[in-house]
Amino acid sequence: MGGPKKSYSVSPGDYKLLEEVGYGASATVYRAIYIPLNEVVAVKCLDLDRCNSNLDDIRREAQTMSLIDHANVIRAYCSFVVEHCLWVIMPFMAEGSCLHLMKIAYPDGFEEATICCILKETLKALEYLHRHGHIHRDVKAGNILLDSNGRVKLGDFGVSACMFDRGDRQRSRNTFVGTPCWMAPEVLQPGSGYDFKADIWSFGITALELAHGHAPFSKHPPMKVLLMTIQNAPPGLDDRRDKRFSKSFKEMVAMCLVKDQTKRPTAEKLLKHSFFKHAKPPDHSVKNLLADLPPLWDRVKALQLKDAAQLALKKMPSAEQEALSQNEYQRGVSAWNFDVEDLKIQASLIQDDDDEFIGIKDDDENLRPFLNDKVYELFILHPIKYLLADHTHEHENSMDVDKSDSRYLKTKYQVTETDLLDSSGHEKADKYEKEGSAIDPLPSTSKRDTEVSHCKSQVGKTRQTYSGPLMPASVLNHTPSERGRFFERCEDDNLSATEKCKRDARKAPNFSGPLMLPNRASANSLSAPIRSSGYRDSLDDKSKNNVVQIKGRFSVTSENVDLVKDIPLCTVSRRSSQGSPLRKSASVGDWLDEQPIALPKEFSNSAIPASILMPHLQNLFQQTLLQQVWFHGNFFHPSYMFSNKI
Numbered sequence: 001m002g003g004p005k006k007s008y009s010v011s012p013g014d015y016k017l018l019e020e021v022g023y024g025a026s027a028t029v030y031r032a033i034y035i036p037l038n039e040v041v042a043v044k045c046l047d048l049d050r051c052n053s054n055l056d057d058i059r060r061e062a063q064t065m066s067l068i069d070h071a072n073v074i075r076a077y078c079s080f081v082v083e084h085c086l087w088v089i090m091p092f093m094a095e096g097s098c099l100h101l102m103k104i105a106y107p108d109g110f111e112e113a114t115i116c117c118i119l120k121e122t123l124k125a126l127e128y129l130h131r132h133g134h135i136h137r138d139v140k141a142g143n144i145l146l147d148s149n150g151r152v153k154l155g156d157f158g159v160s161a162c163m164f165d166r167g168d169r170q171r172s173r174n175t176f177v178g179t180p181c182w183m184a185p186e187v188l189q190p191g192s193g194y195d196f197k198a199d200i201w202s203f204g205i206t207a208l209e210l211a212h213g214h215a216p217f218s219k220h221p222p223m224k225v226l227l228m229t230i231q232n233a234p235p236g237l238d239d240r241r242d243k244r245f246s247k248s249f250k251e252m253v254a255m256c257l258v259k260d261q262t263k264r265p266t267a268e269k270l271l272k273h274s275f276f277k278h279a280k281p282p283d284h285s286v287k288n289l290l291a292d293l294p295p296l297w298d299r300v301k302a303l304q305l306k307d308a309a310q311l312a313l314k315k316m317p318s319a320e321q322e323a324l325s326q327n328e329y330q331r332g333v334s335a336w337n338f339d340v341e342d343l344k345i346q347a348s349l350i351q352d353d354d355d356e357f358i359g360i361k362d363d364d365e366n367l368r369p370f371l372n373d374k375v376y377e378l379f380i381l382h383p384i385k386y387l388l389a390d391h392t393h394e395h396e397n398s399m400d401v402d403k404s405d406s407r408y409l410k411t412k413y414q415v416t417e418t419d420l421l422d423s424s425g426h427e428k429a430d431k432y433e434k435e436g437s438a439i440d441p442l443p444s445t446s447k448r449d450t451e452v453s454h455c456k457s458q459v460g461k462t463r464q465t466y467s468g469p470l471m472p473a474s475v476l477n478h479t480p481s482e483r484g485r486f487f488e489r490c491e492d493d494n495l496s497a498t499e500k501c502k503r504d505a506r507k508a509p510n511f512s513g514p515l516m517l518p519n520r521a522s523a524n525s526l527s528a529p530i531r532s533s534g535y536r537d538s539l540d541d542k543s544k545n546n547v548v549q550i551k552g553r554f555s556v557t558s559e560n561v562d563l564v565k566d567i568p569l570c571t572v573s574r575r576s577s578q579g580s581p582l583r584k585s586a587s588v589g590d591w592l593d594e595q596p597i598a599l600p601k602e603f604s605n606s607a608i609p610a611s612i613l614m615p616h617l618q619n620l621f622q623q624t625l626l627q628q629v630w631f632h633g634n635f636f637h638p639s640y641m642f643s644n645k646i
């Protein structure tokens with residue numbers, strides 16, 4: 001928009017990669033200089049090793065992204081393949097995502113005026129995308145990006161959706177991408193198709209995320225999130241709990257979070273809602289949020305550190321973890337227990353909205369026994385305070401940190417798992433419980449110092465939370481050798497940025513991003529109508545009949561979807577809860593052939609019994625995990641995964 005478009009070369013040598021400014025399930029994002037124009041850009045390095053897609057398809061998808069032309073949507077300047085990566089060159093959004101901003105400085109969410117402004121800009125982006133036939137499919141605070149002027153753009157459009165797909169084009173159009181907490185019920189539910197209204201649901205969830213600092217159900221394991229989305233009443237702003245928000249905000253959110261997608265408003269209509277009438281311009285209200293924050297890359301490192309600490313906790317042997325997380329285990333919400341009976345228990349434990357608040361602080365709270373109070377407060381609860389402080393004398397009691405604390409804070413980010421955890425976490429937990437106070441930090445050792453100096457930001461890239469990731473048991477229940485492998489991935493300062501990028505692309509997978517659920521080909525059957533208007537006419541007649549989804553200019557159809565062919569079957573067989581054998585294919589289609597999942601009419605959206613939902617959801621998970629097994633080949637061996645109760 002506005003002015004002639006600059007052109008950007010497709011030569012990697014023209015880009016100098018600088019700091020890492022973001023990471024997601026499929027990509028690492030760097031700040032970079034485009035040397036010919038001496039301009040700062042963002043380079044998103046997508047890992048091609050993990051998708052096995054046809055490169056032409058991926059390129060075409062990226063080109064589609066480059067045609068996007070709207071002030072509120074991130075546009076790709078160009079894209080090209082560099083060894084194992086697809087590099088997507090984009091405008092650099094210097095303040096990163098709203099999610100990062102909340103995590104670092106606004107853990108309880110933003111004020112209403114700010115939320116209103118961010119949401120309005122996001123809605124304009126959605127209105128544009130929908131009008132042009134795109135479904136974003138991953139609307140969330142993590143994909144709402146801010147620049148230094150407070151401008152708001154919706155990012156992560158298009159490419160990531162295709163990155164996880166495998167094989168031919170038709171098949172790739174039959175894969176759903178999303179992140180559990182933000183996924184609309186119809187997307188998860190057997191027997192229903194979905195369309196652009198799924199974005200409106202995600203938009204409503206994003207509104208709650210911006211209001212509270214986290215998405216509803218975000219601390220629950222993905223399986224439970226799926227169940228809650230389908231079975232519970234829609235989340236919303238509560239009159240009692242959310243007194244600080246206006247009636248019109250609450251009403252607007254409620255309109256988005258209607259389970260029946262046909263009753264949700266379009267983006268265009270929503271823009272006319274009274275809530276958005278008095279939205280302030282972003283350079284006013286959003287820019288204020290950004291004052292006095294450290295540079296994005298420092299924030300990202302701080303968050304990686306926090307994630308690493310949380311991950312370190314989760315990597316503890318199960319007995320130790322159990323000692324710390326008795327409550328969680330008792331509630332049946334341990335992350336990766338896929339036993340159907342257990343899942344039924346989990347479902348029966350889902351009672352009311354308050355449930356989501358039980359777990360909100362779990363991750364942070366779980367770290368408490370292992371950290372000195374001040375370290376805990378600085379690093380975990382208020383990382384921004386630490387970032388903003390003068391660390392020149394951090395070894396000398398700056399910020400009132402004891403000398404013993406500063407062993408953990410040697411330099412800003414040089415803290416490893418070893419620093420954060422006692423070698424005997426269990427003992428520490430016991431001691432903590434007995435004494436009811438924080439435990440003194442471990443003495444620093446030379447070995448630890450060596451590890452510290454070698455491991456920096458890499459650890460954070462395997463972040464894992466309950467809200468987003470699908471993390472197989474094999475990841476959580478690490479064997480010693482896997483733990484070793486994890487911490488092998490240390491920063492080598494001698495690597496050039498380009499080498500770093502290439503190296504990152506080969507890293508172990510990160511499951512913390514979007515959940516990819518195979519689209520249900522039979523469920524989204526020929527009869528599944530596209531409920532959208534406006535862009536349907538652009539589809540040819542043949543595809544109209546079989547449309548299950550529209551993605552970009554491309555329609556998703558159910559014909560020619562041969563999901564079984566050329567996808568290896570896993571050797572392990574398994575039974576559904578009804579006792580029918582499920583074939584272990586990476587596709588969903590063959591399973592669907594054997595196990596039609598259309599539900600009897602009497603089961604309304606919110607009243608599907610767990611006994612019916614469980615096999616379905618279990619299957620979705622299973623398929624997703626199988627996808628991951630297939631993608632990552634040697635890294636996760638199916639037999640290992642299935643031996644872990646999946």
Ligand SMILES: Nc1ncnc2c1ncn2[C@@H]1O[C@H](COP(=O)(O)OP(=O)(O)OP(=O)(O)O)[C@@H](O)[C@H]1O
Pocket residue numbers: 021022023024025026027028029042044074090091092093094096097100138142143145155156160512513514
């Ligand atoms: N153009 C940009 N400028 C600055 N930061 C960016 C830019 N694009 C992405 N980021 C940062 O990088 C993070 C990851 O990017 P992105 O969401 O595109 O990756 P992904 O692997 O597709 O993520 P996801 O897990 O959401 O699918 C974002 O959350 C954001 O913080």
